[in-house]
Amino acid sequence: MDDALMCSFLPLSRTLNGMRVRVDTAKCQGHNRCYALAPELFDVDDYGNAHELNDGVVPAGLEDKARLALANCPEFAISIEE
Amino acid sequence: MTDLYGPVSDWQNDFDHADPKYNENIHEIWTDLLENKKCPVAHTERYGGTWLPLTHEYVHEVAYDTEHFTSRSVVVSRLKPSQMEIPPPPAPIGNAPPITSDPPFHHEARRLLLPAFAPKKIEPWEEEVRQICNELIDKMGDAEFVDAAAQYAQHIPVMVIARMLGLPLEDSDKFRGWVHLVLEAVNEEPETRRKKFEEFDAYLDLHVQDHIENPRDDLISYLLDAEIMGNKLMPEHVRGTIVLLLIAGIDTTWSGIGSSLWHLATNSVDRRRLVENPDLRPTAVEEFLRAYAPVTMARLVKEDYDFHGCPMKAEDWVLLPFPAANRDPNVFEDADKVVIDRAENRHAAFGLGIHRCVGSNLARLEMNVAVDVFLERFPDFELNTSEEVKWSVGQVRGPRSLPVRVLARR
Numbered sequence: 001m002d003d004a005l006m007c008s009f010l011p012l013s014r015t016l017n018g019m020r021v022r023v024d025t026a027k028c029q030g031h032n033r034c035y036a037l038a039p040e041l042f043d044v045d046d047y048g049n050a051h052e053l054n055d056g057v058v059p060a061g062l063e064d065k066a067r068l069a070l071a072n073c074p075e076f077a078i079s080i081e082e
Numbered sequence: 083m084t085d086l087y088g089p090v091s092d093w094q095n096d097f098d099h100a101d102p103k104y105n106e107n108i109h110e111i112w113t114d115l116l117e118n119k120k121c122p123v124a125h126t127e128r129y130g131g132t133w134l135p136l137t138h139e140y141v142h143e144v145a146y147d148t149e150h151f152t153s154r155s156v157v158v159s160r161l162k163p164s165q166m167e168i169p170p171p172p173a174p175i176g177n178a179p180p181i182t183s184d185p186p187f188h189h190e191a192r193r194l195l196l197p198a199f200a201p202k203k204i205e206p207w208e209e210e211v212r213q214i215c216n217e218l219i220d221k222m223g224d225a226e227f228v229d230a231a232a233q234y235a236q237h238i239p240v241m242v243i244a245r246m247l248g249l250p251l252e253d254s255d256k257f258r259g260w261v262h263l264v265l266e267a268v269n270e271e272p273e274t275r276r277k278k279f280e281e282f283d284a285y286l287d288l289h290v291q292d293h294i295e296n297p298r299d300d301l302i303s304y305l306l307d308a309e310i311m312g313n314k315l316m317p318e319h320v321r322g323t324i325v326l327l328l329i330a331g332i333d334t335t336w337s338g339i340g341s342s343l344w345h346l347a348t349n350s351v352d353r354r355r356l357v358e359n360p361d362l363r364p365t366a367v368e369e370f371l372r373a374y375a376p377v378t379m380a381r382l383v384k385e386d387y388d389f390h391g392c393p394m395k396a397e398d399w400v401l402l403p404f405p406a407a408n409r410d411p412n413v414f415e416d417a418d419k420v421v422i423d424r425a426e427n428r429h430a431a432f433g434l435g436i437h438r439c440v441g442s443n444l445a446r447l448e449m450n451v452a453v454d455v456f457l458e459r460f461p462d463f464e465l466n467t468s469e470e471v472k473w474s475v476g477q478v479r480g481p482r483s484l485p486v487r488v489l490a491r492r
Contacts, residue, residue, distance in 0.1 A: 047193065048443065074428045075435075
């Protein structure tokens with residue numbers, strides 16, 4: 001499914017803000033950098049593996065934290081859509 | 083044989099990572115190999131054939147490639163598994179699961195350990211670690227000259243992991259002796275080494291038996307109670323995992339704390355900045371982890387394999403110097419500089435891929451608290467240059483002696 005089509009399925013509120021984060025769970029090895037740097041955007045499960053909160057929607061004002069998390073993931077598991 | 087393990091004169095074709103000169107001059111050696119000799123993979127006939135890839139790309143590639151490389155033995159020593167009188171359990175289990183395990187067994191052995199070291203399980207240890215650090219500083223009294231490695235860094239992880247495992251704190255000298263045996267004494271005569279390993283095993287068997295008879299709330303009881311696919315762990319698996327947690331839990335963090343304090347003792351600008359800005363300390367610790375990453379892992383080549391033109395033979399060793407990957411200028415800006423407010427820092431100090439250090443959350447907690455307490459209690463200090471800094475030998479790098487002059491205390 002391409003991005004444009006994907007967007008058409010998302011509620012308006014989720015796309016208005018613009019930025020979304022994603023953790024590629026196949027790449028995440030539980031380094032825990034994203035949760036340490038941006039706990040508003042990421043959480044970890046009982047095994048220490050990360051996932052994005054709130055379906056990845058980055059609230060206004062937290063964009064820099066999202067970029068910081070991306071720039072500190074040793075496994076390149078985080079991506080940002082703007 | 084003694085000649086083979088003598089001092090190194092050619093780091094490109096005859097290196098020895100366990101030559102004391104290696105850890106002492108590690109950054110100069112890597113720079114010389116990469117920049118002057120254009121050598122991204124060094125080689126030696128020592129240890130029966132060993133390779134040393136130095137770029138982030140190559141280290142990353144080997145760490146991810148479980149098809150051509152096995153983790154059966156992760157510490158380079160003079161005997162390959164096939165040469166040992168009592169060889170370690172074969173892949174995919176190995177003698178210290180999960181670090182010595184390969185897929186698919188690795189996944190199961192690791193999954194049972196992960197919950198014990200997940201961030202939310204480790205966070206509550208902060209107060210206890212802080213107390214341990216403060217007590218170590220208290221013990222130094224009013225001494226002007228202290229050893230920040232021998233009197234401080236080395237004790238913190240020993241006390242924490244002994245408590246977590248449920249082993250007697252008073253045996254900490256023994257634990258450090260075994261750390262030396264596993265990680266530093268790799269050049270010792272194999273027979274002498276084997277006897278010492280037997281003593282280590284006997285000690286652990288005693289404590290495992292005690293936990294079988296008297297279960298309690300600690301990691302040894304947790305392992306005895308754990309199951310893989312419906313089966314309790316084999317006794318060798320329990321013992322091997324204890325060895326892993328004890329050895330890897332002590333030496334690495336001790337080295338990480340020591341190197342951080344070495345940097346602060348030798349860099350007054352960074353030291354003052356962190357004394358004045360406590361909020362910057364966690365970012366600085368990540369930079370210390372990048373620039374002074376303590377741990378180099380190892381793999382064994384499964385079958386003959388051409389790695390970017392390097393004719394690797396089955397059972398050759400391949401060192402995985404994550405510390406060198408962390409200084410690759412293709413991945414890190416100003417890679418050879420320590421920038422304590424570095425915002426972008428994808429360092430690989432805890433490894434890459436499926437073997438990411440299971441204790442990384444604990445190690446980070448101990449490093450952060452240890453640096454924090456040291457700076458709070460000793461807001462000014464410097465290297466005591468009248469005595470020598472002694473670095474460890476082998477795959478884990480950190481100061482074993484760090485003479486410091488305390489200039490201010492509280």
